[in-house]
Amino acid sequence: MLMGANSVKVMDKSKEKGKKKIGDTARNVPEEMVTVYIMGKGYRVPAEATIMGAIEYAGYQIKRGAGCREGFCGACGTVYKLPGDYKIHTGLACTTLVQDGMLLAQLPFIPNEKPAYDIDSLLPDVTAFQKVYPEIFRCVACNTCTKACPQDLQVMDYIQTAMRGDIEKTMDLSFDCVSCGLCAIRCPAEIVQFNVGILAKRLYGKYLAPESPELGQRLKEMKDKKYNTEYMEMKGMSYEDLKTLYYDRDSE
């Protein structure tokens, strides 16, 4: 429900009460409401809503600004302010709850540098970052990125480890990054942290992760077509025989 930006009018709650049939159970409709300002326009929304839920409750059809909706894709980076607080806060719209008086805007896109590179020609050390993301060496260690991160990652630390060429540590610290870009948009050194993290992970996986001897063995067996006969046998089996084989199989 839209309201004037300075309005304190409280919407009639009784209209929103009641039950809604979803799936096989009836759900209660929330009762407590708060006011949020979506790009400056005030709306009454359920107090328990996520920012994304609130935007939709207000009547927006999101195009940019929603992806997986569960905190993995990073499409819904949002900046907001709270009453009486000078700070700019950051969060993912899908997992951050609204608060009364929140003034918010979603970031539809984060301009970011993603140079094309040839991973086969990179080495798993500091030279890779020097080549692909040389701007990381401009980091002033202000820690703004860490403060902005909705995943609570030690973002500055992983930029520092990248500067030292510690691929494994950078991989480890940036593992849970969702590429929301909220760090990058706040960084005074214009570093694109999430892409640095991706590069570190790829370099680690490709060059530094220990090779599995079992996998090598299995690949060789596949090449030698070791399982061909077994496949053919099972394919030739009747439904009943295959079913028996399945239900009689042992389990690890």
Added chain:
Amino acid sequence: MYPDYMRESLNKVEQSRNERLELAKSGKPVFTPMTAEERENVLKEFHPDYKEDARRKIRVGPNKGEMITAEVADMLESRSRIKPENFDLTHPDFNTDILVIGGGGGGCAAALVAMEQGAKCIVSTKLRIGDANSMMSQGGMQAAVSRTDSPTRHYLDAMGGGHFDNKPELVRALTEDAPDVVKWLEELGVVWDKNEDNSLQVLHGGGTSRKRMLSCRDYTGAIIMRTLMDEVRNHPDKIEVLEFTPTVELIMDENGNCAGGILYNLETEEYFTVRAKATIIATGGYGRLHIKGFDTTNHYGATGDGLVITYRAGAKLSYMDSVQYHPTGASFPEQIAGFLITEKIRGAGGQPLNIKGELFVFPREPRDVESSAFIRECLGRKKGIKTPSGRFGVWLDSPLIEMLQGEGYINKQFPAMHRQFIRYGIDITREPMLVYPTLHYQNGGTDINEKCETNIPGLYIAGESSGGVHGRNRLMGNSVLDYNVFGRRAGKFAAEYVKSVKIGKLSLEHIHDYEKELAKEGIETDRIAPVLLPSYTPEAVLKRQLTAHYEGTLR
């Protein structure tokens, strides 16, 4: 935080924990797995697919007369977004070798392999590249890579899990390519979890008889997807990605070959024609259709578009009568209702419990059986836990995992899950989660063979949009594998095909034909498909959206 009234039940869970820990340590199944007959009974009685109104007869198209999921039938019996006569097909806006529709895992894998074989691709995708179900998988990917396992074992488990309805040649391709996919992804830079002896870490999943689940902590999908899309972006000269530009119809040629598609810029609302020698559909699933009103785990763009556009063009669908509900969707807190709790939680020893803290089902039955058992416990036996908003749930005892696997295991292996709950004051290392089945996966889809070919030349399908690989029930870890195996195959075979095919005059006649068929069957509807995006606009707002005429891009 859980509301006070759940305390009593939570205490019971705690009280029974030590006994259950001993049971788990004994190595025997913690609950007797169901027999074939018991499985059938619980499915019949409690699986949503078996409800009276779950299916209906589709009245038009290649599957005419078959019983399919009612919501899918509605979607297929709808009208096109476009009028064919508005398009000048003699001057396509884009020309390419392969049009890849869908920028998820399947689409990216296909584009990368096709590129290696020398084909140029355009990737049309609905949201951003990687905004896809592929980004979300937490649990992992199956591949028979351990010494005790074999690809044929994997085959048997997959066939049994799918109730033997799977197409054998597809399951063979799936399981046979798996070890190679593991290697391919590692060479692209995917960071697999490994054991101290360097072997790949493998865990159980529902329906696996050997430990076969590979993972990248619980960001498996995110790691694989970001690796694939990063590589796609390394080749802008060969793979052109068009974001927020979904495909809304296929284009055919006069000889009945698939020859590209009509793309729609979601932002400017313009349409574009793409002429392609081959087309690969990797549009994923349909969770956002909210079948039977269920919550879903799926991403925002999962609206089954691939089904609609291939069906109108005359491709056959298979197994469109079965829907996968994942047993463990979050049921509390309300804000994350429907979100996925990975099956690996049960693989690592998490146990489902009823309101009395009792085990009531073997934790790793195939998904449909496990889901039905949860529903039976809540609705049939009335031993579920009711949430303040009126949902039901059963406990999933996660603290047990730490007792089994050692302290710190959850934070290391399930950081995403831990984060998801701690936001709402629930520490899953100390308290269980409350779960209920959630709409998760499109089991069936457009029919393919092991080369990802359909009955339409030049049309290839890969991933969740295809049908036949998983029969009527997919096992966890087999769809991440699916989009990799068949994404690569689609890329490979399409790239081969484009070397020789000659495309004739372009046509959208099939859309006219389909509309005529709708009219002949007396189907009058204002439904339009593909759906593209779900709407969550509340009733009160809809009532005020009263524009009488649509003019340009404004309502």
